[in-house]
Amino acid sequence: MNAHPYKRLPGHCWGFGALWEGEDHLLLVQGVGLSENYHRFYFRDIQAITICTTRTWIVLAILLGSAAMMFGIPALFVNGFFRWLLAPPAALFLLLTVWNLWKGPTCRTTLQTAVQTKRIPSLHRTKKALAAMARVRKKILAAQTSTA
Amino acid sequence: MAASPIEAKLSCPVCRGELPLDLAAIHQPFDCPSCRRTVTCLPFPALTRPRAVGAAAGPQIENGATCFYHPDHSAQIPCDHCGRFLCALCDLPLNGRHLCPVCLDNTDRQLTENPRPSHRFLWGRAALFLSITPAIIYPMTLITFLTAPLAIILSLLWWKKPPGLTGSGGRLSLVLALIFSILQILAWITVVIVLVGILQSKAQFGPAIQEVFFL
Numbered sequence: 001m002n003a004h005p006y007k008r009l010p011g012h013c014w015g016f017g018a019l020w021e022g023e024d025h026l027l028l029v030q031g032v033g034l035s036e037n038y039h040r041f042y043f044r045d046i047q048a049i050t051i052c053t054t055r056t057w058i059v060l061a062i063l064l065g066s067a068a069m070m071f072g073i074p075a076l077f078v079n080g081f082f083r084w085l086l087a088p089p090a091a092l093f094l095l096l097t098v099w100n101l102w103k104g105p106t107c108r109t110t111l112q113t114a115v116q117t118k119r120i121p122s123l124h125r126t127k128k129a130l131a132a133m134a135r136v137r138k139k140i141l142a143a144q145t146s147t148a
Numbered sequence: 149m150a151a152s153p154i155e156a157k158l159s160c161p162v163c164r165g166e167l168p169l170d171l172a173a174i175h176q177p178f179d180c181p182s183c184r185r186t187v188t189c190l191p192f193p194a195l196t197r198p199r200a201v202g203a204a205a206g207p208q209i210e211n212g213a214t215c216f217y218h219p220d221h222s223a224q225i226p227c228d229h230c231g232r233f234l235c236a237l238c239d240l241p242l243n244g245r246h247l248c249p250v251c252l253d254n255t256d257r258q259l260t261e262n263p264r265p266s267h268r269f270l271w272g273r274a275a276l277f278l279s280i281t282p283a284i285i286y287p288m289t290l291i292t293f294l295t296a297p298l299a300i301i302l303s304l305l306w307w308k309k310p311p312g313l314t315g316s317g318g319r320l321s322l323v324l325a326l327i328f329s330i331l332q333i334l335a336w337i338t339v340v341i342v343l344v345g346i347l348q349s350k351a352q353f354g355p356a357i358q359e360v361f362f363l
Binding site for chain 2: 049117
């Protein structure tokens with residue numbers, strides 16, 4: 001059953017927000033738990049989408065990699081119970097490091113209209129943000145050339 | 149139609165510094181002049197389009213007709229409900245109709261569901277929360293004895309409540325809440341049946357056991 005007219009755009013924010021593509025607008029859904037807040041950006045009003053790369057992913061990679069080494073290196077030199085104690089967190093942090101690197105550079109994305117500039121939290125990875133931009137670009141241009 | 153001067157302006161999402169429009173227009177990544185981070189910008193025609201403002205906002209319906217709510221603004225269109233003249237600010241399009249703020253407010257109250265709400269409570273998710281959370285935090289305690297039937301009642305009461313605009317917290321959540329609550333009640337019924345069975349067997353064989361062990 002598909003009762004709503006929205007299509008989800010790439011990117012998410014751990015359940016705290018996502019950008020959806022509607023018929024004549026973009027819908028930013030923000031909310032935690034039992035309620036949701038909605039912000040609409042009509043295609044005809046969108047002035048620009050700006051993506052700026054950040055260094056968060058490098059910091060995250062260093063932190064996660066360090067944690068993986070912190071557990072992993074001692075695990076290589078001990079035996080028995082302590083190896084079993086240290087190996088699982090090392091593996092987990094290593095997996096998170098790989099996942100972070102695979103997701104690619106982080107960014108901050110804003111959407112600008114004549115009256116506001118709104119940050120889009122769900123578009124915090126450059127790959128996803130560019131993919132979302134590519135998907136909505138044609139629709140926004142079509143809406144603005146038809147109203148011009 | 150008179151218009152305000154073009155005030156096209158782009159700012160960096162991180163440092164808020166102003167971005168050069170000529171660089172943004174080429175659709176290629178460039179460095180922010182302030183923070184030196186790589187910026188990719190997608191500008192649209194609305195950025196450089198002149199904005200109609202104030203009394204000169206568009207042609208007037210009649211000679212000298214002004215907005216009912218803003219006497220210094222020229223009228224653009226009449227409200228489809230009350231017929232009052234509206235300026236571009238007060239014209240609120242809804243499902244192909246043009247309404248003034250007062251009529252839109254009244255229409256919202258009349259409609260069972262506002263088609264474009266800015267906030268929505270997720271009833272399905274609330275029922276699911278009521279059903280699952282006590283069972284996880286306090287498993288098989290008396291609180292679930294109360295919350296499970298309550299979750300069933302609320303799921304049925306909220307069955308026709310609208311879900312989130314993107315479908316979250318809808319019927320699926322309500323169905324899951326019902327299933328989980330029914331399972332909890334079945335668990336309670338099983339516990340009660342087993343306890344009654346134990347008590348009955350004690351009552352039946354109690355004297356015989358006492359005879360064997362104590363006499």
